Structure formats: C-alpha cells, structure tokens
Amino acid sequence: MIMSDRSNRAAERQRRVQPAKLKGASGAIFSCMIRDISVGGAMLRVPVGFNEKGGVHITSQAIGVDREARIVWQDRSSIGIAFRSVDLANAPPAEATPHRTARTGWCRESSISGAG
Template identity: 40%
Template sequence: MTAAVARDMIPADPTARRRHMRQRLVCPAYLEIDGLRPIICIVRDLSDGGARLRVPLDFDTDRPVALHVPELGWRRPVRIIWNQRHTIGVAFEAAAP
C-alpha cells in the first residue's frame, strides 16, 4: 500500500449491518456517474463489500456509478446505499459480464 492509503483495520461490528472487516483510509478517488463529470471524493473506509466516501455535495442518483481509485489501481461499479451530510456509503456491484 502507498503512504496515502489506510492506517488500520476495524473488525465488523456485530450490532451493525456490516458483514466485512473494513479498512480505514484517506485516499482520493472519483465517482464516475454515467453522463456526468467525475466527482472528486475521499475514500474514508473500505471493505470487501463497499466503501464510505466523503463527497463535496449531497446527492443520490439512479444512474450507473463507478468508484475509481487511481492510487489502488482499480475501478468498480457501485450502488449508493446511504447518503448523510456529505458522506455516502456504496456497495460494490458485480461487474457486468
């Protein structure tokens, strides 16, 4: 991992709905929303199932969305699960065949 990426691992909280261990990080990324300019965001934590992102504005969309994290070298389709005051939770979608 690079210097800007994660600091520690946090076990899944049995009282929360998390199923995966999450990794706290501060890593720049982009939300790519079909038909719109990419939105710069910050990945705050990451798990096998999704991520928590800090975004510059509150939004929700029904358009296809991808999370692109250049520092980690990947781009994944995601679905917005929750949205709360400049922070969103996304779940990773299966890649289209």
C-alpha cells in the same frame, strides 16, 4: 437522505484516506476521498451538495479500485456504496497504505489492528 444500519456489514472495513473519482449516473465526475473500504463497499467523503442517486463508478489509482457500485446511504458530506460484484482476488491489502489518526499521527493499518 438515505440511511442504513452500518453495524451489520458482511465484511470488515479498512480505514483509508485516499483520493478517488466518482462518475455518477448523470455523467458528472466528482473528486472524493475513500474513508474506509472492504471487499463489499466503501464509505466516501463527497462534496457538500453531492446529489447523485443510484449507480456510480469509482476509480482510485492510489489503491487500484475501478468498480461499479450503488449508493446505499447518504448524508450531508458522505456516502456509503456497495460494489456491484464482490471481487475477493482484487481486495485492497490491509497494510498497503498509511493513514493519519488523531492519536498517533501517520501509521499503517497493521499497527492499528495490532497485527504489526
């Protein structure tokens, strides 16, 4: 198990619940869910037993992600990835996609952050 201190992130994360595909270094392709994302990386829900190491390629048509990344931490059903290059011009917009919260149901990111 690889773990890192998630509190010292360089960029603020945006909560998401969006489908994506991961292609591992082995060539295997996995369905996953983006749980949060920033310009520097993402946290993904992966199938239990996911055992890729090192580099991955993530794609998500839902939010326009098509990036090379490396796995920086992993637990039983989630991984943290760091994008190989930071592309500020193509960062996902904060209020582009609604997500579900336990307290309020469906909402947009801007309503969570207090911006809307």
